[in-house]
Amino acid sequence: xxxxxxxxxxxxxxxxxxxxxxxxxxxxxxxxxxxxxxxxxxxxxxxxxxxxxxxxxxxxxxxxxxxxxxxxxxxxxxxxxxxxxxxxxxxxxxxxxxxxxxxxxxxxxxxxxxxxxxxxxxxxxxxxxxxxxxxxxxxxxxxxxxxxxxxxxxxxxxxxxxxxxxxxxxxxxxxxxxxxxxxxxxxxxxxxxxxxxxxxx
Numbered sequence: 001x002x003x004x005x006x007x008x009x010x011x012x013x014x015x016x017x018x019x020x021x022x023x024x025x026x027x028x029x030x031x032x033x034x035x036x037x038x039x040x041x042x043x044x045x046x047x048x049x050x051x052x053x054x055x056x057x058x059x060x061x062x063x064x065x066x067x068x069x070x071x072x073x074x075x076x077x078x079x080x081x082x083x084x085x086x087x088x089x090x091x092x093x094x095x096x097x098x099x100x101x102x103x104x105x106x107x108x109x110x111x112x113x114x115x116x117x118x119x120x121x122x123x124x125x126x127x128x129x130x131x132x133x134x135x136x137x138x139x140x141x142x143x144x145x146x147x148x149x150x151x152x153x154x155x156x157x158x159x160x161x162x163x164x165x166x167x168x169x170x171x172x173x174x175x176x177x178x179x180x181x182x183x184x185x186x187x188x189x190x191x192x193x194x195x196x197x198x199x200x201x
Contacts (some may be wrong), residue, residue, distance in 0.1 A: 006070035006124040009081050012063045012117035013088055014106040017096075024103060025059045028091040031098070032057055037087065053083060057091075061191075063117055064088060064105070070124070109177035114165045116181045116194075134186060134199040143197075147185070150196055 015021050029049050032038040038049045048058030054069025066084035071077040088105055096103040110116045125133070132142045154176040164171040165180045174180070178194075186197035 003126070004072065006072060007074070007077050008068050008070050008122040009077060009084075010065055010067045010118075010120040010122065011081065011084060011107065012060060012065045012119070014108060014117055015064060015092070016104045016106070017101055019099060019101040019103075022059075022062055024095055024099065024101070025062070025064050027095050027099060028064060028088075029057060029059065031094055032087075032091060051087070053080065055080060055084060055087075057087065064091070070122075108159075109161070110165060110180065112163075112165065114180075116178070118178075120198075133197055138185065147196055 015025065017024055026047065029047060032049045032051075037052050039052055048056060050056050056067040058065055058067075066088055068077060068080035068084060071080060085107060092103045092105045095101075109118065129142060132140060133146055136143050138144070138147070158175050159177055161174045161177040161179075162172070164174065176182075181194050182196060184193050184195040186195045186199055187193060188199040189195065190198070190200070
């Protein structure tokens with residue numbers, strides 16, 4: 001029997017409001033800590049809250065982010081990702097009422113003005129496979145299979161995107177929402193030169 005593998009998603013949401021977005025995200029997390037779903041009552045972690053479902057809500061670079069728990073299969077992952085959507089939507093509604101302001105939440109990969117947000121996929125792999133993925137030549141069979149899987153998924157399940165945010169490369173439609181921002185094959189960058197394969201451990 002093989003070693004159990006786990007997968008997870010970290011989803012950054014775009015938030016728009018007629019108030020200070022940064023303060024609203026803090027308010028969302030504080031509100032969550034007062035709910036039954038929120039487990040993390042520590043004041044030393046004001047910008048995050050662990051959840052009873054095993055997930056996590058936190059503020060990342062000025063955006064609310066939801067992390068699923070580690071999941072044993074894709075079906076569980078989709079269920080927890082959908083749960084995250086509901087949690088974030090309910091938090092936005094609660095804060096809009098409590099703060100008497102407009103709050104809109106969007107689950108997408110960019111704001112249309114060149115500012116990306118992300119959906120990060122996490123896969124548990126053996127240390128040996130991880131080392132291969134980050135250092136072996138591109139024609140290595142493991143690297144080829146992994147990168148092909150990540151690229152072809154966009155054809156099968158990509159949400160698509162109207163338009164382009166690259167001024168020198170106009171497009172009417174793109175299969176991947178992230179194609180404007182994925183500019184490298186692999187590296188350890190998260191804020192610029194984003195890669196297909198992230199090399200950070």
